[in-house]
Amino acid sequence: MTEPVLSLRNVHKSFGPVEVLHGVDLDIRAGEVLALIGENGAGKSTAMKCLAGYQPASSGRILLDGEEVSFASLHEGEAAGIVLIHQEFNLAEQLTVEQNIFLGRELRRGLLLDKAEMRRRSREYLARVKCRVDPDTPVSKLSNSDKQMVEIAKALGRDARVLIMDEPTAVLTNAEAAILFEQVEALRATGTAIVFTSHKLGEVKQIADRVSVMRDGMVVQTAPVQDMSEDQMATAMVGRDVSDLYPAKAEVAADAPVLLRVDGLDVPGFAEGVSFALRAGEILGIAGLVGSGRTEAMEGLCGLRIARADRTEIAGQSVQIRKPSDALRHRLCYLTEDRKLRGLLLDKGMRENLTLQALARFGGLLIDQKAEDAALTRAIREFDIRAGRRDVRVGNLSGGNQQKLLLAKVMQSEPQILIVDEPTRGIDIGTKQQIYAFLSDLAASGHGIVVISSEMQEIIGLANRVLVMRQGRIAGELAGEAITEEAIVRHAVGVGADPKERAA
């Protein structure tokens, strides 16, 4: 076995009074892919940041090629060939793709930038991950999955010895993830050491050589990937068995009232003629490729962006939804797919975030802070939000816990119709199970639920009925036994359609 390139030895890390890593040991070897898995808040991201020198460890040692190092600045980590792709995007929104890819290491010819060369190389890196964005597009105009691909392209450009990827696939579709893994294979073959985290255990099984499981700030188990099944991994992470990930689907009564009926919904530039109905007790899945307009259609429905519809009915009443408050008044709620940009105020606390959307429910003229506190306590319990302290800045929560808080926030409005967009992005398998159960119970108690997800299994496991969108239109509807991966894909790409149409 080769010597480790990079190791953590008994690394502790505290934020103020809260210790989040309690003596972590990790070894990363050249030409090997190590998967770091664990529950939300277990300390994976923190451990990775310590590895890359983004955050100094409070105590313990970091060994590079067997030598103890202390990265005095980020620059040294990079100089040593260690590249980290953050869980949260690390791109400057106003800069273009090319500017971001070369940020901090611009190529120059003489005193001036060699823009042509940088553009050429950007294209090359992007082509390697099969991402078709123009290098001159500002990052703010990209979809989340394109941003992730740009992050990966950026990392590829840095010729890493050690590539650390924190949940790179959370916002990617299976197809995109497959492209990423091709690159990972190629890098592994050239002797790069790779570490990544993921909550998608199938991926871990597929791509990793070794697995390290973290729990509560410690590595509890490390094993070659052949020695662990997905179930074993899940059990090691969560500490209990999670084999029944999806709850049993309840039948929707044929005479259940229609809660929501949408007729001819147009969202200019994104979706056209979207019509569907949602019954009480039903979970309706919306599948489709990235860019098929699912998000925009639902945002348009909820008054979050400009849209018009021939007719929208809620509980049998025709309604006009022009702004978010209209939707909320009819107890129609939308959970955004982009928790960082649209979901949470990262520099505020959990309490403010939790109640922001439903503030009117907390007191009259003045906000009842006691009620808010109580709601937070309830949310923490119900959604198992793990934060070091109650008054933590939401930006300092782990990614998965942010997602849980976001879900809790939306639930504060007590929606009758809930639209969730990529609800389990970045959530660990144990909590996923809880969230699925939660959604299922919610449906069982007479609510209507729409689930948009790029995770095919999630849709198949949860939905009573599935709409498949393609290029802004509903391309097909599946129900019951007909909901299969193959059927969804067929509709999503259009049967026999030219594959170029994807993400048009």
Next chain:
Amino acid sequence: MASETVNMPERRRKLPSMSVLGPVIALLVLVAIGAMMNPNFLGAGNITNVLARSAFIGIIAVGMTFVITAGGLDLSVGSMAAFIAGLMILVMNAALPVLGVGVPIILLGMATALIAGLLAGLLNGFLITTLGIEAFIVTLGTMGIYRSLVTWLADGGTLSLDFGLRTFYRPVYFDGILGVSWPIIVFALVVIIGEVVMSRARFGRHCAATGSSEHVAHYSNVNVNRTRLATYAMLGVLVGVATIMYVPRLGSASASTGVLWELEAIAAVIIGGTVLKGGFGRVWGTVIGVLILSLIDNILNLTDLVSPYLNGAIQGVIIILAVILQREAKAKG
């Protein structure tokens, strides 16, 4: 698992952070210096003077706190105050033959000020929110406009309230209840209401959310444009209130009224700990900022240690020091 620690709300009383203590300490140091330099400094007369003259900027700065918290800025407040004062004087003088000296005409003047303030604030807010123009440019523009208008109304000179009216209106600045003069009472009320709205009412939350992230606020059912518009309107009304207190003092308005009030108000807001880029504001901090600024002037007038030419330099140094105190400590804590 770690979740147990979560449900134990921290009840340990900790020392307030330096970002909270900083401005307070700066203020106390100034008071101590003042008291050492001049025995009259802590006299009732001087305290009343300082508080009463802080009231104008103070009332405006409370409104500015909301505007800045919601991610905006308003450079026009000084000119707006001058314009409103001029308008108020013109209206009252014009109504004098009809209404005569008495309470009705004062009420008319007050209504004029409040309505003019509201409209001016709405205009700023409209241009900024609905047309989506940078607040800096809009309010720089309206600053020039109001300043010009008052010069023009006054024909380059000074608009003066009719003498009889002035005598009648004067008590609004100089008298009060139980020895506390009206501007101080009104200032205190504005501050209390402002603090409550900022920290305990929905509107304050919405301002902070809007300033922190427009997108998130929008997705959280906050009407971002309306919130912004409301902060400007509120600031406009408060400029009107400040003007109502200002006019009885000297009974006049001219092109030089309210010059640089905008900078003073913004400085007070930031010294008080509100974040210029928006997202976080505190009204009580603003009050401390205003008092710090007024005290610097007051102390400089009460002592003659330095050449008056250097007053501005000392002011500058103290402003920076007051904020260093706060930030330095913050970095540590």
Next chain:
Amino acid sequence: MASETVNMPERRRKLPSMSVLGPVIALLVLVAIGAMMNPNFLGAGNITNVLARSAFIGIIAVGMTFVITAGGLDLSVGSMAAFIAGLMILVMNAALPVLGVGVPIILLGMATALIAGLLAGLLNGFLITTLGIEAFIVTLGTMGIYRSLVTWLADGGTLSLDFGLRTFYRPVYFDGILGVSWPIIVFALVVIIGEVVMSRARFGRHCAATGSSEHVAHYSNVNVNRTRLATYAMLGVLVGVATIMYVPRLGSASASTGVLWELEAIAAVIIGGTVLKGGFGRVWGTVIGVLILSLIDNILNLTDLVSPYLNGAIQGVIIILAVILQREAKAKG
């Protein structure tokens, strides 16, 4: 899947967006109005005048573009210019007995201005980056400090360059090469270099990255503090350069030198399309902004249609309109 299409970059030439055209159109409209009002408007003399006097604010505004792009702000530039002018005059007057009238003393003066500018800029930058104080407060403080210092140096009056020296130095403003006067040449150079640095050099990118997101820039190996510091230092040096051109024009400095230049410079930057919150800047836009502001003044002098009291109002309206043109169209496009 669709990966084949990947390498097909868009090569279709599109019309420049209105955010680019906006300021240009506003400028052209102003020129057209001027030309209609007065036949001499487009005469060489008037064009030279307008360009030469735009040079001061223009040179400063180029520096300000970098500061704002990197997420900063500098309110002290006007006072700084006054202070540097005063210092330069004092130094030159003092050296006169030793050096006599001649090129060396002019060079000494220029060196004084550049070094003083650099130091002043570094001071601002140090307080803002290393001590982490809000730029607004730091530069508001130093604004007061420099303004005071120049008043004090001038003993409340005016500092004047020795008359003989002034005659010798005057050509630096009024003469030039091939009929183009020096301020215009220097301004053009500063703009060209500024534009190249902003759009084609590493520093420009780092400024934009810093202004867009400090965190991201930091994590991408951009030295955020050094970048910020450099923008302030650069602005300071450019204030020095502007002063070098300014002193021969008026030969004196006083408390009223450079008043409100900071607002004018910031306004020019924003009219030009740079984003006040940082992250995006364009130097050529700033130049257009400066020219728009200068032309407004120039055009107002061409006619006496309106009361001079209302000049400020017209200025304000035009500034807002110039930006509406740009934003309105942006919303559509």
Next chain:
Amino acid sequence: QDAKVIGVSIPAATHGWAGGMNFHAQEAVKRLEEVYPELDFVLATASDPGKQVNDIEDMVATRNISALVVLPFESEPLTSPVQAVAEGGAWVTVVDRGLSVEGIEDLYVAGDNPGFGRVSGEYMASKMPDGGKIVVLRGIPTTIDNERVAGFESAIEGSGIEIIDMEHGNWNRDDSFNVMQDFLSKHEQIDAVWASDDDMAVGVLAAIDAAGRDDVQFVLGGAGMKEMVKRVMDGDTMIPADVTYPPSMIATAIELTAVGMTSTAPVSGTFTIGSVLITPENAEQFYYPDSPF
């Protein structure tokens, strides 16, 4: 035949006196345009010396002025530009503040700042033969203010009058109100105030009134604001006198220049408009109720 253009360049109306001066300039222009149809006027107001130089440049470049009437914001910076205008062959009239090089102007309508201070000082001395403690409010820090204060100080020398405090009220009512309030807190006994300007006197009076202090015997302002002249006329003991510094001197200058441009009458030279003491006896001559100042 083309009309001759007379350019008038003055500081903007940023304080009371300047406002009055702006008013008189506009009135004069309006009146003279009717009287002399062959003359055209262009009036520009500047908020700082640099802007004033711009204005003058514009007048030369675009309006081709034959004469310039200028009230320099400051003497030093305006000297060279005005000199350039004179060298270009235009008639130059300088008002109030002299340029720093002699002989540039064809006509100089001069105010007398040291004289203003001296008259004020002499009045103080005569009013307080036994001396006393006074405080002084100064204007915006400028050469003008320095000259006035110097004139005042030399006039009270040896009179037993002691200046116990001096601060800038910036020719502004609000600033002087604040300064006076603080003076009153600081000093137990103030016998009189030299406010040095009528706008500042307004602030000072309000502060004294509010403090209810009766040790201050009187306040001496300056410039001849109509309200103050009225109070002198009415025998107000707090305002027993005023010292003129008439803003109408700009009108005189414009008028003389117009005469010079249209006739052969000799109008060049220096007209000094001295500062005169206004007392209840002569106040009526100085009272213009229609002026804004």
